[in-house]
Amino acid sequence: MREARGPYDRVLLMAVLTLLAVGVVMVYSSSSVVALTTYNDPTYFLRRQVVWAMLGLALMAAAMRMDHELLEHKPVVAVLLLVTFLLLAATFVPGIGRTINGARRWIKLGIFTFQPAELAKLTLVVYLSSYLSSRKTLVQDFQRGLAPAFAVTGVFLGMVLLQPDFGTVMAMGAVILLMLLAGGARIAHLAALLAVAVPLAYLAIAHKAYRLRRIMSFLNPWDDPQGAGHQIIQSYLAFGSGGVFGRGLGEGRQKLLFLPERHSDFIYAVIGEELGLIGAAAVLLLFGIILWRGIRIALKSEGFSRMLALGITVLISVQAIINMAVVTGIMPTKGIALPLVSYGGSALVVTLAALGVLLNISKETG
DSSP states (O other), X not given: OOOOOSOOOHHHHHHHHHHHHHHHHHHXXXXXXXXXXXXXOTTHHHHHHHHHHHHHHHHHHHHHHSOGGGGGSHHHHHHHHHHHHHHHHHTTSTTTEEEETTEEEEEEETTEEEOHHHHHHHHHHHHHHHHHHHOTTTTTOIIIIIHHHHHHHHHHHHHHHHTTOHHHHHHHHHHHHHHHHHTTOOHHHHHHHHHHHHHHHHHHHXXXXXXXXXXXXXXXXXXXXTTXXXXXXXXXXXXXXXXXXXXXXXXXXXXXXXXXXXTTTTHHHHHHHHHHHHHHHHHHHHHHHHHHHHHHHHHHOOHHHXXXXXXXXXHHHHHHHHHHHHHTTSSOOOOOOOTTTSSOHHHHHHHHXXXXXXXXXXXXXX
């Protein structure tokens, strides 16, 4: 085990805390109207987000102080995989799993709910980091190197797909491919994997009518402005009316029950409307700083630390890129939250814990 040699990456830490603060403010601004009409309490979602943020910060602080190399040990990885598997399986158990909008993605924890797929993202990053760093010479051998990794990750992605959560599967697929590429896997092997995965993804889309409608509405949302195209059209209106400087914090109109998922998946549209191009660009810049500092930490690290830092950085960055691409109409609609900003306790807690690990690794790089 290496002894920490320097301070935490303060630039990364400030970017994380700034995004968290922006998220708390924007969750309140975007959710107050729906909270008032639904729960007769404009602070309903804000109070919950603050509780999750405090728990996430506590876990981040603990992760910053622990020895992250403990996560490399096979017994620890095995326990993490087992716990995550059981939590994912629990979503399908009546009385434990909770169904929302036809999807069984949550388990009940008293008055709160937890989404195991969020933990699965970090679990797979830890597993791949440990696996790839211990099999440097075997990773180019498909049967002995890549096949076991494909089998483990495939089981977890399959369980998430059954919930169903196609967006998370697509995001994690991208993270896994990038980690395998960085870990030394042959491009030919990864290309063969993509050749198999693309037709399967097509079948998954074609098999579900609502996924196909999302694709068609992405191509031309005005064909169905009151149906599949409604959400992205309202997002366009939010960004368009925000202009350069925005309407002002709290002055947005799309959150007045026009824009669906205004405080979760589409919170970036509310930022664009209320804070304008400047505010949206500032959020993009903050994620750019996380990507920059994360890659910098990975390049200065070695072995397991390098793979783990890279995996965490890619995990957060891929989700942010997908979310902002969806909200701005660059990609079809998917249920991917904006890390640190969107409402949602499971994602927030896991993301902050992961960033605590990344900050812990940064101490090694000086």
